[in-house]
Amino acid sequence: MGEGKAVILTGRTGGGEEVELDPITNKIYLELNEPAPGNNQADVDRLLEGLREPAGTVIVPLELMRMVSGVLREGNWRVTATVGAQAPGVWSLVDLEAGDTTGAHYGLAVDIGTTTVVVYLVDTRTGRIMGTAADYNGQVALGDDILTRIYLAGTPEGLAQMQRAVVDTLNSLIERLTVEHKLAGRQISAAVIGANSTMVHLFLGLDPSRICMAPYIPVVNNPGIIPAGQPGLRINPLAPVYCLPSVGSYVGGDIIAGVLASGLHRSPELSLFVDIGTNGEIIMGNRDWLVGCAGAAGPALEGGVAQSGMRAEPGAVDSVRIKPGTGRVRYTTIGNAPPAGICGSGLIDCLAELFLAGIIDRAGHFKDGRTEFVVVPAAESATGKDIVITQVDINNLMRTKGAVNAALEYLLESVGCDYTEINRFYAAGAFGQYLHLESAIAIGLYPDLPRDKMVRLGNASGEGARLVLLANEKRREAEAIARNITYFELNASEVFMNKFVGSKFLPHTNLDYYPTVKAKMMARGLIEKE
Known part of the structure; x- marks a missing residue:
């Protein structure tokens, strides 16, 4: 039951897809014959007969049976039925209104x-x-x-x-x-x-x-x-x-929605989808196969875990730059409000900048033995206290980035692929939208791919939900995606745990996986030039 064609943009990929507009509910305007001698059909039966051609099988819930007779007469037998998809070929009456209300749906x-x-x-x-x-x-x-x-x-x-x-x-x-x-x-x-x-x-x-x-x-x-x-x-x-x-x-419905919005399941090329929130979820594959895994990742990036951590709201430090040699800090805050703490993107920036400025080593330890680094001095902060990133914060971030690192490496190894074969990288979620790509790559949270292959999807969960709302075809597609994902349980994998233990180096134990970061390290004298 479609309403013509419409171009529905999927996520923020910059592309479009022509999808037949066939929403999960449809409105149908009916002009029914009035009862008369020799035409004494029951009211609900008359309504169902009118719906048979445009909708097929329609179920009328008892709640609506009670109001059908009144609405039919109120509308002088001109009514709008709203029907909702239940199962293939089966609809349920959702509402019945007098007159033509198809313009409001x-x-x-x-x-x-x-x-x-x-x-x-x-x-x-x-x-x-x-x-x-x-x-x-x-x-x-x-x-x-x-x-x-x-x-x-x-x-x-x-x-x-x-x-x-x-x-x-x-x-x-x-x-x-x-x-x-x-x-x-x-x-x-x-x-x-x-x-x-x-x-x-x-x-x-x-x-x-x-x-x-x-x-x-x-x-x-x-x-x-x-x-x-x-x-x-x-x-x-x-x-x-x-x-x-x-x-x-x-791996929940938000991730299925994100994969649907990205379109990676329809591409012949190998793609990677990452959503780092409370958990870090990774989906990899193409139109022929999909694999996925998930692990705890987000807690180190949320307010309340880092000593000066806070949610991404006004006053949160969201970007940080540290000048090598002097250690001088430049920062920005959300809404340009006085700094009150550091949100997730600011913490990732801090880790990357401390590393590239030579203040911490590849294992994430302060080289001079200090226990914290002042990002915002007390005199500039809204709290009157130093806003800092501590060694404990860095250790937590290293575990987070190590878990994502190890999960990706584990998936690649499980399907016999390597980093160079990834053709497209999708970063989903609010964190993925605002995180600075160069910082995420510098610490090894994201793979070191050509930047034009990296796509920010924003709220891919909401976009996938919109697509399913607008097209029953997309609902079937989402269910097919969920069925076709081979899920790897990381908690039960000794191989993953071994990789996790060895993954807590910046940006990776194997610098050849991160050529642009390696080049920056050489340029700044952090490693010898080859």
Whole structure:
């Protein structure tokens, strides 16, 4: 059931793809014959007969059966039916309105992150994003990290509290968008959600406890379509809500959405997709095969772990440059606000600059034996205290970068490829959007590839959700991606652990993998010229 052709841009790859606009819900205007002597069909039967040609099989929920007769007569038998996809060839009636309301058709594309929730209001007739609203996930107040939330959700009361927190966040954002665009919540007839496995479980009120216990088995990987009223979203209560499928406990629907948005699964060339957040997720492959893995990566990059760490908000130091020889620091802050701490991109910059300035060695240790480096002196900071990066912070960052490094090397070795065969590198997520590529490459967090092969996708989870909202074909494609990924469990791999132990050098134990970094080290006298 399509509405013509539309070009839908996938992510921020700079390219486009012609996709048939076939949203997860469709609006159909009907002009029905009135009942008359000799035509005494029941009201619901008459409606279904009118829907048979444009939609095929349609199920009418009891809630809507109760209102069909009134709406048909209110509209003088001219009505608009909203139907939502349930299964191939099967639709469910979502709403019935008097008159022709096909000009107003809206859905939501949602990214539920561990820290931040983003909601996009989409005009499903055109694919255009009408508005965006974002806020911190309300669960942050209950537990900053994902393991704490899983623990707190271990009781029925705790699980209900976690679910309420994220649903309340979503409803607040939905209300912000509907007020801004003068809509009623009921006018929103569908939602598609990209989220990691734990966030999906907590949103749906499912027990997440086994996600973090061997053998790491979630309750469900593909929850299918759920009416919005069940989790409590304040949109049309019968609106289909679709959570993109997960591969397992640590490669969730947000990653499937990102792969879908990148298009790497359709390319003949070898590509690499990396999303570093609470976990570091890596997908590698092409149109013939896909492999993936995940491991704890993000905690060292989040506020509260580094001594002067903070989230990416006004006042966070987000970029750092250190002059070799003098150690003089130049920095910027988000919003140009007085510096209050360092966010993830600033920490990566610090590590890279300390290394390239010769202040720390390849193992990440201060060469002069100090225990910290002052990035912002107390006189310039908003807190009145020095903003620093400590040896402990650096050790944590080295473990994070080492885990990503080792995971990538493990995947490459497992499929018989090497770095030189990677044709395209996709950096997803907010961290990937704002992280300075040269710093990430300098420490070995990202591979040393030609820069024109490196693409920032931004919120690929939200973009993948938008594509699925707009095209049932994309929903089938996302499910095929999830089925086709071969997942490597790093926690059970001795090979990975060995690589991890040997990976904590800047940028890598083998400098030949990082030619541009090696050249910088030679130019600055950190290693001898060959």
